[in-house]
Amino acid sequence: xxxxxxxxxPNMPKCWNPETKPHKFCPGCGHGLAxxxxxxxxDELGIQDKVVFGCDxxxxxxxxxxxxxxxxxxxxxxxxxVITGIKRARPEIIGIAYMGDGGGYAIGAQHLVNSATRNEKxxxxxxxxxxYGMTGGQMAPTTLPGQKTETTPYxxxxxxxxxxxxxxxxxxxIAREGAYVARGSIxxxxxxxxxxxxxxxxxxxxxxxxxxxxxxxxxxxxRTNAKETWSFxxxxxxxxxHVGEFRVPGQKEEK
Amino acid sequence: xxxxxxxxxRRVFMTGNEVxxxxxxxxxxxxxxxxxxxxxxxxxxxxxxxxxxFGRKFLQTEDExxxxxxxxxxxxxxxxxFSATTxxxxxxxxxxxxxxxxxxxxxxxIIPQRGGPSTATVIYSQQEVTMTxxxxxxxxxRIVYSTAGHQDxxxxxxxxxxxxxxxxxxTFVLGDGxxxxxxxxxxxxxxxxxxxxxxxxxxxxxxxxxPGVDRPAQYLRNTYNTEEELYDVVMDIAKDxxxxxxxxxxxxxxxxxxxxxxxxxxxxxxxxxxxxxxPLLKDEGIRAGHFRPITLxxxxxxxxxxxxxxAKRILVxxxxxxxxxxxxxxxxxxxxxxxxxxxRPGVGVTAEEIVDRIKEGR
Numbered sequence: 001x002x003x004x005x006x007x008x009x010p011n012m013p014k015c016w017n018p019e020t021k022p023h024k025f026c027p028g029c030g031h032g033l034a035x036x037x038x039x040x041x042x043d044e045l046g047i048q049d050k051v052v053f054g055c056d057x058x059x060x061x062x063x064x065x066x067x068x069x070x071x072x073x074x075x076x077x078x079x080x081x082v083i084t085g086i087k088r089a090r091p092e093i094i095g096i097a098y099m100g101d102g103g104g105y106a107i108g109a110q111h112l113v114n115s116a117t118r119n120e121k122x123x124x125x126x127x128x129x130x131x132y133g134m135t136g137g138q139m140a141p142t143t144l145p146g147q148k149t150e151t152t153p154y155x156x157x158x159x160x161x162x163x164x165x166x167x168x169x170x171x172x173x174i175a176r177e178g179a180y181v182a183r184g185s186i187x188x189x190x191x192x193x194x195x196x197x198x199x200x201x202x203x204x205x206x207x208x209x210x211x212x213x214x215x216x217x218x219x220x221x222x223r224t225n226a227k228e229t230w231s232f233x234x235x236x237x238x239x240x241x242h243v244g245e246f247r248v249p250g251q252k253e254e255k
Numbered sequence: 256x257x258x259x260x261x262x263x264x265r266r267v268f269m270t271g272n273e274v275x276x277x278x279x280x281x282x283x284x285x286x287x288x289x290x291x292x293x294x295x296x297x298x299x300x301x302x303x304x305x306x307x308x309f310g311r312k313f314l315q316t317e318d319e320x321x322x323x324x325x326x327x328x329x330x331x332x333x334x335x336x337f338s339a340t341t342x343x344x345x346x347x348x349x350x351x352x353x354x355x356x357x358x359x360x361x362x363x364x365i366i367p368q369r370g371g372p373s374t375a376t377v378i379y380s381q382q383e384v385t386m387t388x389x390x391x392x393x394x395x396x397r398i399v400y401s402t403a404g405h406q407d408x409x410x411x412x413x414x415x416x417x418x419x420x421x422x423x424x425x426t427f428v429l430g431d432g433x434x435x436x437x438x439x440x441x442x443x444x445x446x447x448x449x450x451x452x453x454x455x456x457x458x459x460x461x462x463x464x465x466p467g468v469d470r471p472a473q474y475l476r477n478t479y480n481t482e483e484e485l486y487d488v489v490m491d492i493a494k495d496x497x498x499x500x501x502x503x504x505x506x507x508x509x510x511x512x513x514x515x516x517x518x519x520x521x522x523x524x525x526x527x528x529x530x531x532x533x534p535l536l537k538d539e540g541i542r543a544g545h546f547r548p549i550t551l552x553x554x555x556x557x558x559x560x561x562x563x564x565x566a567k568r569i570l571v572x573x574x575x576x577x578x579x580x581x582x583x584x585x586x587x588x589x590x591x592x593x594x595x596x597x598x599r600p601g602v603g604v605t606a607e608e609i610v611d612r613i614k615e616g617r
Contacts, residue, residue, distance in 0.1 A: 049465040072459075072476075086331065086460065
């Protein structure tokens with residue numbers, strides 16, 4: 001390679017599939033950052049040959065050919081059971097279920113709850129961007145009170161539509177000994193990668209269910225510029241959704 | 256390697272659900288995923304008692320949607336995975352089964368039909384024909400065996416695994432609550448001793464080697480960017496399905512070699528009433544024959560038409576309000592044959608009722 005080519009080579013995780021890059025997420029979308037941290041976590045754990053990656057419907061489905069990992073794209077909300085089925089059949093596989101907030105907290109909520117209850121030895125990663133991105137920005141279970149979306153044009157009214165789902169808090173309260181539960185943010189990638197690595201390691205160790213919610217961005221549907229986007233992630237969302245570890249195996253205290 | 260669950264041949268007296276569990280064991284099924292619903296539940300009850308003795312696994316899921324999708328997961332991991340459901344559970348199964356249809360995932364599901372619509376009765380019906388053959392948002396690229404009794408349940412449960420894995424279409428064993436709960440004598444056997452070789456399974460994900468290094472990554476998807484891309488995939492599946500259909504279809508016919516006053520068309524357990532009606536009709540001086548499709552999907556259309564051509568009239572009998580009738584009409588399209596019906600949604604049909612219906616005429 002020439003100096004120029006070396007200088008231009010993007011810094012991609014080894015387990016990414018370079019042939020499907022640049023990826024198809026919107027400019028400013030947080031999925032790319034979350035998937036980069038996931039890629040680095042997989043590289044650092046050296047498990048590219050052991051992972052089966054499952055992705056949901058919605059924007060997360062754009063990751064169906066994202067990695068050089070055996071991958072399966074499923075139906076809306078059904079990635080957790082598909083990965084569970086794989087893991088139960090072949091326990092040596094490291095199963096990662098990647099989904100959005102709709103897939104995990106609405107249409108697939110029963111699967112998240114019951115996988116956590118059964119302490120399935122899989123890793124679920126959920127992107128929280130406070131709306132349904134792929135369908136054009138409707139209210140999600142995670143939409144903030146007062147936030148305007150296509151189905152809450154005057155702002156989300158908690159009286160009518162309830163409050164945003166606190167996923168990791170819910171999972172932590174039902175998951176048992178051995179589970180790992182955390183919430184990270186694209187605003188702190190080093191910490192996010194640490195959480196993702198722990199969530200995968202926890203599966204490798206055979207401890208139990210692992211769940212990481214990632215606070216992410218959706219400037220396309222939020223209709224925000226870069227500054228407003230970061231402000232929404234770092235201030236508005238962070239006020240409601242708290243970053244941290246909610247359950248760590250072997251650790252008595254919870255957050 | 257654990258020892259074989261069924262050795263040699265054995266005459267037994269069992270319920271249909273017990274038969275299905277033994278058949279799945281004999282067929283070397285690795286894992287069952289399921290959610291309890293009557294009248295199917297005993298299949299998993301027998302499986303959970305017998306399975307562990309032979310190293311087989313089980314997962315009780317949170318609902319039938321999950322049962323279907325975990326079954327899909329087990330199959331793509333390369334295991335001979337199956338499930339069983341019925342009624343409203345079958346309704347929920349349509350989502351995972353449409354995925355299996357499109358992604359060519361060889362799932363096996365046993366369905367002892369119960370009454371409908373909706374929750375209805377837990378006893379008996381033939382009202383899941385439309386849903387099992389053509390359910391989901393798809394084209395019905397499925398294989399459906401309609402069983403008439405316990406020997407069928409054993410034979411076709413074993414066969415379902417081989418058909419599914421050979422042709423890569425979701426395959427169903429469609430029984431009913433009577434067959435599920437009733438006891439009948441039958442012969443259970445080790446498939447190998449009858450020369451039945453189980454088709455090898457293979458993983459679609461979790462292959463050996465590092466993806467992107469030693470081999471390309473496996474990308475299983477059910478999402479397409481353009482209508483034309485989808486069109487090509489569906490047309491390829493249609494071509495495969497139509498090519499396989501003549502090898503898959505199965506049927507039985509009774510007294511259809513000669514001219515008939517009436518040809519009785521019935522499937523599943525109702526076929527036995529039709530068979531029982533034939534000697535009674537003969538005594539009445541009525542020349543009757545019976546054609547029973549064993550596969551409802553794909554349908555043995557030519558064979559049915561050949562039998563129908565020799566009859567003056569057709570009588571369609573089923574424990575549903577015209578679901579099988581619809582498939583018959585589709586198969587006999589263009590033939591100038593009057594069709595009479597005996598439609599008994601959710602209840603059984605006796606041989607005498609069939610005789611009475613024929614004597615009563617149009």
